[in-house]
Amino acid sequence: MKKIAIIGAGQCGLHLAFGLLDRGHRVTLFSDRTAEQLLNSRIQSAAFLFNQTLEWERHLGLNFWEEDAPVGEGMLMDFRDPHGKSMLTVAGQLLDKRGNAVDQRSKFARWMQEFGKRGGALMIRTLTVDDLEEIAAGHDLVFVASGKGPVNALFERDAARSRHETPPRHLAALLLRGSRLMGDRPWPKADFRPLRFNFVAGVGEFFSMPFYTHTAGECRSFLFEARPGGPMDRFGDAADGATLLEVARQVVQEFAPEDACHFDDARLTDPNAWSRGAFTPTIRKPVGRLPSGRVVMGVGDAVCLNDPIAVQGANNASRMAEHLLRCMDESESWDAAWMAHSFDSFWDVSASYTTAFTSLLLEPPGEAAMTVLGAASQHRAVADDFMRCFEAPRGYWPWIEDVEAARQFVAQRVQHAA
Numbered sequence: 022m023k024k025i026a027i028i029g030a031g032q033c034g035l036h037l038a039f040g041l042l043d044r045g046h047r048v049t050l051f052s053d054r055t056a057e058q059l060l061n062s063r064i065q066s067a068a069f070l071f072n073q074t075l076e077w078e079r080h081l082g083l084n085f086w087e088e089d090a091p092v093g094e095g096m097l098m099d100f101r102d103p104h105g106k107s108m109l110t111v112a113g114q115l116l117d118k119r120g121n122a123v124d125q126r127s128k129f130a131r132w133m134q135e136f137g138k139r140g141g142a143l144m145i146r147t148l149t150v151d152d153l154e155e156i157a158a159g160h161d162l163v164f165v166a167s168g169k170g171p172v173n174a175l176f177e178r179d180a181a182r183s184r185h186e187t188p189p190r191h192l193a194a195l196l197l198r199g200s201r202l203m204g205d206r207p208w209p210k211a212d213f214r215p216l217r218f219n220f221v222a223g224v225g226e227f228f229s230m231p232f233y234t235h236t237a238g239e240c241r242s243f244l245f246e247a248r249p250g251g252p253m254d255r256f257g258d259a260a261d262g263a264t265l266l267e268v269a270r271q272v273v274q275e276f277a278p279e280d281a282c283h284f285d286d287a288r289l290t291d292p293n294a295w296s297r298g299a300f301t302p303t304i305r306k307p308v309g310r311l312p313s314g315r316v317v318m319g320v321g322d323a324v325c326l327n328d329p330i331a332v333q334g335a336n337n338a339s340r341m342a343e344h345l346l347r348c349m350d351e352s353e354s355w356d357a358a359w360m361a362h363s364f365d366s367f368w369d370v371s372a373s374y375t376t377a378f379t380s381l382l383l384e385p386p387g388e389a390a391m392t393v394l395g396a397a398s399q400h401r402a403v404a405d406d407f408m409r410c411f412e413a414p415r416g417y418w419p420w421i422e423d424v425e426a427a428r429q430f431v432a433q434r435v436q437h438a439a
């Protein structure tokens with residue numbers, strides 16, 4: 022049995038924490054908020070998880086919302102010109118890869134309580150880099166899973182793997198209830214309950230997902246991704262949720278007019294169900310070296326932070342936790358070399374594809390992607406395959422960037438489906 026500390030009780034920290042408890046280790050989890058504070062805080066994310074991540078949560082015995090959370094069955098995408106005219110519609114089902122989105126406030130609060138029940142030690146404390154020295158001295162291994170928190174400055178930016186110097190989008194998120202937002206078939210164009218994406222060329226994107234929150238039950242999340250300085254970049258002055266909702270209404274009316282009816286009687290699920298902000302996606306080196314020479318390992322968003330456009334951050338954080346648990350099982354020594362190697366192997370098999378896919382979605386689709394999307398608008402089998410790759414973006418390669426491979430992929434799928 023080893024003594025392991027984890028800083029940050031989010032998606033990555035909690036998944037690691039439960040996996041380590043299952044392996045019989047003594048785990049101390051540091052959170053900057055109590056469960057109660059978390060339940061009453063502003064939303065910071067609106068994370069949809071695909072089946073692979075949900076399977077891992079089932080394996081850890083953390084799937085408390087199976088009955089309540091509405092399932093996202095597929096994706097309905099419109100690619101629009103700068104004025105909002107739809108140029109291409111693609112609807113595809115996730116099938117075996119469908120998932121759900123549970124408010125992280127609800128989820129992490131419940132898991133923090135569960136962690137104590139299963140024998141973990143939960144400490145409420147906001148740790149600084151200086152505090153890490155004391156923690157590292159008393160533990161065999163320290164994971165820093167602090168998300169976008171300032172402690173991640175301990176980890177050096179990896180210039181070769183980081184593609185952005187500034188935030189690519191200005192973000193605004195909302196949780197809404199409304200009679201045209203919920204239920205089985207809220208979007209008539211889709212014969213399933215969709216994640217709804219709008220890509221507006223040169224302007225930005227907005228998407229909406231079936232969602233569950235402890236404050237209101239079933240609802241829908243909305244995330245607006247405005248290109249900085251562009252015509253959708255209007256959320257910056259909103260000082261409260263009601264103002265944000267009003268701007269959201271105007272944006273949808275202007276850039277996806279047929280979706281505007283979904284906002285008719287839309288209202289926030291609770292006064293804290295909104296957020297806005299911006300961050301620079303950054304990949305960092307996973308080994309944090311303290312003045313004493315001791316090392317701690319960065320995990321999740323702390324070292325692998327991508328824009329939320331591709332629905333990947335929490336899925337990636339969970340995949341990383343699962344990968345690291347396997348790496349721990351295979352090694353006796355969890356030193357700096359092990360940390361670097363474990364992260365690199367995760368980067369090679371998973372995170373590099375997640376990061377590349379996210380970057381692709383932030384730019385207009387290239388010829389290869391358009392070849393597949395064009396076919397997907399005509400053939401459900403191609404559309405289903407395209408959407409199903411969201412669960413593990415490695416599946417997009419090579420055809421997402423290689424025109425010849427894209428043509429072959431389409432031909433095979435169409436022939437196979439015929």
Ligand SMILES: Cc1cc2nc3c(=O)[nH]c(=O)nc-3n(C[C@H](O)[C@H](O)[C@H](O)COP(=O)(O)OP(=O)(O)OC[C@H]3O[C@@H](n4cnc5c(N)ncnc54)[C@H](O)[C@@H]3O)c2cc1C
Nearest residue numbers: 029031032033053066068069148168170321322334335336
């Ligand atoms: C608007 C938005 C929408 C998103 N939608 C999706 C989506 O649909 N699907 C998806 O997969 N991902 C999505 N994401 C990304 C996802 O939320 C994150 O990638 C994921 O939560 C990262 O997990 P993590 O454990 O690394 O960090 P977090 O989940 O952010 O957890 C970090 C925790 O550490 C705590 N902490 C920070 N500093 C300290 C400290 N010094 N001491 C103690 N505790 C500390 C924080 O309070 C927090 O609780 C979205 C993000 C945003 C912003």
